[in-house]
Amino acid sequence: xxxxxxxxxxxxxxxxxxxxxxxxxxxxxxxxxxxxxxxxxxxxxxxxxxxxxxxxxxxxxxxxxxxxxxxxxxxxxxxxxxxxxxxxxxxxxxxxxxxxxxxxxxxxxxxxxxxxxxxxxxxxxxxxxxxxxxxxxxxxxxxxxxxxxxxxxxxxxxxxxxxxxxxxxxxxxxxxxxxxxxxxxxxxxxxxxxxxxxxxxxxxxxxxxxxxxxxxxxxxxxxxxxxxxxxxxxxxxxxxxxxxxx
Amino acid sequence: xxxxxxxxxxxxxxxxxxxxxxxxxxxxxxxxxxxxxxxxxxxxxxxxxxxxxxxxxxxxxxxxxxxxxxxxxxxxxxxxxxxxxxxxxxxxxxxxxxxxxxxxxxxxxxxxxxxxxxxxxxxxxxxxxxxxxxxxxxxxxxxxxxxxxxxxxxxxxxxxxxxxxxxxxxxxxxxxxxxxxxxxxxxxxxxxxxxxxxxxxxxxxxxxxxxxxxxxxxxxxxxxxxxxxxxxxxxxxxxxxxxxxxxxxxxxxxxxxxxxxxxxxxxxxxxxxxxxxxxxxxxxxxxxxxxxxxxxxxxxxxxxxxxxxxxxxxxxxxx
Ligand SMILES: Cc1cc2nc3c(=O)[nH]c(=O)nc-3n(C[C@H](O)[C@H](O)[C@H](O)COP(=O)(O)OP(=O)(O)OC[C@H]3O[C@@H](n4cnc5c(N)ncnc54)[C@H](O)[C@@H]3O)c2cc1C
Ligand SMILES: Nc1ncnc2c1ncn2[C@@H]1O[C@H](COP(=O)(O)O)[C@@H](O)[C@H]1O
Numbered sequence: 001x002x003x004x005x006x007x008x009x010x011x012x013x014x015x016x017x018x019x020x021x022x023x024x025x026x027x028x029x030x031x032x033x034x035x036x037x038x039x040x041x042x043x044x045x046x047x048x049x050x051x052x053x054x055x056x057x058x059x060x061x062x063x064x065x066x067x068x069x070x071x072x073x074x075x076x077x078x079x080x081x082x083x084x085x086x087x088x089x090x091x092x093x094x095x096x097x098x099x100x101x102x103x104x105x106x107x108x109x110x111x112x113x114x115x116x117x118x119x120x121x122x123x124x125x126x127x128x129x130x131x132x133x134x135x136x137x138x139x140x141x142x143x144x145x146x147x148x149x150x151x152x153x154x155x156x157x158x159x160x161x162x163x164x165x166x167x168x169x170x171x172x173x174x175x176x177x178x179x180x181x182x183x184x185x186x187x188x189x190x191x192x193x194x195x196x197x198x199x200x201x202x203x204x205x206x207x208x209x210x211x212x213x214x215x216x217x218x219x220x221x222x223x224x225x226x227x228x229x230x231x232x233x234x235x236x237x238x239x240x241x242x243x244x245x246x
Numbered sequence: 247x248x249x250x251x252x253x254x255x256x257x258x259x260x261x262x263x264x265x266x267x268x269x270x271x272x273x274x275x276x277x278x279x280x281x282x283x284x285x286x287x288x289x290x291x292x293x294x295x296x297x298x299x300x301x302x303x304x305x306x307x308x309x310x311x312x313x314x315x316x317x318x319x320x321x322x323x324x325x326x327x328x329x330x331x332x333x334x335x336x337x338x339x340x341x342x343x344x345x346x347x348x349x350x351x352x353x354x355x356x357x358x359x360x361x362x363x364x365x366x367x368x369x370x371x372x373x374x375x376x377x378x379x380x381x382x383x384x385x386x387x388x389x390x391x392x393x394x395x396x397x398x399x400x401x402x403x404x405x406x407x408x409x410x411x412x413x414x415x416x417x418x419x420x421x422x423x424x425x426x427x428x429x430x431x432x433x434x435x436x437x438x439x440x441x442x443x444x445x446x447x448x449x450x451x452x453x454x455x456x457x458x459x460x461x462x463x464x465x466x467x468x469x470x471x472x473x474x475x476x477x478x479x480x481x482x483x484x485x486x487x488x489x490x491x492x493x494x495x496x497x498x499x500x501x502x503x504x505x506x507x508x509x510x511x512x513x514x515x516x517x518x519x520x521x522x523x524x525x526x527x528x529x530x531x532x533x534x535x536x537x538x539x540x541x542x543x544x545x546x547x548x549x550x551x552x553x554x555x556x557x558x559x560x561x562x563x564x565x
Contacts, residue, residue, distance in 0.1 A: 013493050014512050017382040037494055094351050094358065117344075119493055119516070121385075122379050123360040126314060128348025137425040138316045140345040153429075157488075158341045160439025162429040163314070175495060178487065209357030209391040213373070216384045224526070224536050229545040232557035235525070240561065242538065243523040245502040246445070246469070 001056035001147070004048040004102055004109040005080065006130070008040045009064065009071045010120040019215040026215065035071045038115025038175055040078070045180035046145055047113050048079045054147065056110075057081045061103060063096045065089050069198065076193035077185035083196070088203040091211040097129030098206045104144035105134060111152070112172045116141050124174070139165060142192030248274040248281045249332035251323060253342055254289040259474065261518045262398075262442065263339045264298050264405035269398050270336050271299025277334070285414070287311040288550060298414030303414045304330070308421050314342060315424035320349040325419040327354060327393065332368075337396040339359050350394060357389035360440065363402035379494065380516030400442060401499050401522075408435045422515070438472050440491065445471035448491060448518070449479070452507020452547055457482035461548070462506060465555045468562065474498070476508045490560045492517035504554075507547045512534025527551065533565055 011017070011031045018027040034040075047058045060075045060083035062068050072083045086099040102109040104112055109163035112134075113126035123141075139145075143162070147169070156163040157176050185193075227235050239246050247522050248563035250270035252263040254356040262381045265320035267283055275283040290306055293301050303325060323346065327335060327410045335350060337343035339361045351358035359374050366374040371388045374396065378385045441448065443454060466473045473489060478488035491498055503521035507528065508514060515538055518524070526539040527550050543550050 003442035011379065013380055013516050017379045017415075019383070057342050084393070092357070093348065093360075097348065099353065117418065121360075122497065123375075124344040125351065125358060128345055131316070132320065132349040132352035135317075136343060138349065140316070141341055155351040156341070158431075158433075160437075160488075161431060161433035161440050163428055165426050165428050166433070167426045177490075187353075206392075209355070209396075210359055210387055210389045212385045213388045214386040215378075216386075218377075218381065218384055221538065221540070224539045224542045226536075227541065227543045228552045229543065229553050232543075232553045233560065234558045235541055235543065235554070236561045238541065239502065239523065239525070243502070245523045246558075246561070 001054050002109045003058045005044050005047050005113045008036045010036045023215045027076030036118045041182040042175035043113035044177040052126045063099045076196045077189040083198045091208045093125040097126045102204050110169045114174045115176050127174040137167050137171045139173045143176045143177045247332045248334040250336040257288050265287045267298035268405045278286045292414045297407045299408045304417045306417050310421045312413045313428040315426040316345040324353045333394045335341040337397045339399050343397045350395045350560040357391040357396045358395045359387045360397050362396050363400045381519040412505040443472035444501045447471045447504045448474035450476035450508030461551045466556045
């Protein structure tokens with residue numbers, strides 16, 4: 001099976017978020033970057049498990065600048081066979097998806113994996129876009145994925161429940177919690193990752209149709225009003241009259 | 247024209263459908279345009295969408311839409327966009343909407359913004375905002391393509407009645423056969439799913455064990471709230487995984503979030519700090535959650551929660 005895993009880089013949730021003084025740019029100074037957890041913990045690990053069960057290869061793709069290589073190498077250390085980086089600084093999901101689709105089209109992958117969403121912008125768009133560019137079925141938010149012969153079965157997370165679906169390969173899938181268990185790279189993996197191929201390719205031209213132009217910080221929360229256990233009627237009154245939520 | 251896609255489940259509109267129409271109506275006003283709604287599949291009282299500001303309601307009832315396949319739904323919406331000449335498409339930021347937004351953007355060569363929470367401004371370019379970095383910032387996007395697609399965050403705008411029901415027109419489109427076969431849909435019946443809940447009661451490791459959850463369920467029961475939990479509690483199996491909220495669980499934005507025995511780690515806050523009002527119950531005055539709270543109760547949850555439940559009960563009886 002030929003498997004492609006799309007990996008992205010995001011600031012760790014604990015990072016302090018700041019912007020340039022005019023608010024036009026994200027300030028990356030001192031930000032700790034990680035591989036997006038949905039890509040690392042679920043998509044990549046499930047791809048590796050399928051390869052282990054059925055044979056084949058696992059390729060990583062990232063659309064981004066050289067500073068992403070560290071995150072890509074981590075994916076190789078966890079077990080991917082090779083990686084491709086499309087060298088550019090993308091502004092929109094559509095641009096990213098176009099680049100991934102152009103590469104994937106030539107390679108005929110059986111499954112293209114994405115994460116459910118990135119934890120910084122929570123867009124959840126790239127998988128659907130790649131599927132549309134490739135004219136493939138898309139199974140979003142899969143918390144389980146199995147393959148037997150040419151048929152994939154998956155459980156999809158939907159509001160308040162689960163949908164069980166069946167679809168023929170090839171397809172695009174987005175990985176949610178439950179699809180696999182996180183793997184920690186070991187020393188041997190880290191050593192081997194250094195010698196695995198990481199190809200850098202040029203992007204195809206494509207317009208940016210939607211770009212973030214201004215960042216602001218949310219209004220500061222006013223300080224908490226404190227109560228003790230015997231003031232619950234007062235709290236309920238405020239929830240009704242002041243907060244107006246009940 | 248602003249075209250909103252009205253989501254229904256088992257033939258009934260969800261509240262999010264009315265939120266989307268209100269949003270579409272306000273967007274159309276800002277643009278000096280009109281708002282129409284598109285209903286995919288069967289839905290009762292589709293004309294009622296007119297009350298929230300849809301000047302026209304269109305419906306496509308093709309057998310291929312009975313089950314969800316993003317390819318088929320995308321084909322249906324894209325065809326409607328062409329026939330009607332729509333230039334802004336509004337979906338909900340739900341499992342369905344998220345599965346379609348990206349496909350539509352690619353199909354229509356449209357700039358997209360996922361999870362918007364404000365009505366766009368149009369003087370000096372089409373601009374719209376969303377929450378980013380786990381609620382730590384707000385990003386404003388500019389979209390510069392002729393057709394634009396947006397998904398609207400749940401509970402970001404309240405439905406408003408502005409008009410009367412309208413008649414429903416059928417649209418004829420030809421659709422591809424579904425490739426994704428839905429074998430089974432398993433739903434927890436009887437309570438509002440977390441992503442759609444307006445009131446949420448959530449508990450964490452401070453509960454000590456699963457056997458103590460009775461007081462949490464009782465509080466939720468009196469309020470008509472949905473229950474949630476922190477990640478460690480779901481990981482050790484005290485509570486089901488679908489209750490887990492936070493960075494790696496479900497992100498929610500209810501009107502009221504009551505956090506019981508949860509410390510308020512940044513990864514937990516990432517999924518809940520867009521809630522309108524947060525009440526924190528914790529015995530540790532240094533718990534980080536108090537900094538993100540509107541109301542805090544410092545005390546032992548085993549004493550506080552039953553007292554709070556009793557107070558809500560008294561409040562309900564007086565209503
Ligand atoms: C990459 C990553 C992703 C993560 N994702 C998530 C996520 O999505 N969601 C999430 O929730 N966590 C997530 N976490 C874990 C998170 O960092 C915290 O560990 C977790 O939220 C703590 O859960 P808790 O508040 O229930 O438990 P604790 O931190 O143990 O807090 C228990 C609280 O209960 C209080 N308490 C105890 N007894 C009582 C009592 N009798 N009365 C009143 N109060 C009492 C204590 O004072 C304490 O504040 C993630 C962590 C990482 C590293
Ligand atoms: N720059 C990128 N390069 C490669 N894959 C990406 C990139 N951005 C997003 N993805 C993939 O798309 C998924 C969803 O991202 P998003 O649509 O941005 O929320 C991520 O979990 C990744 O799998």
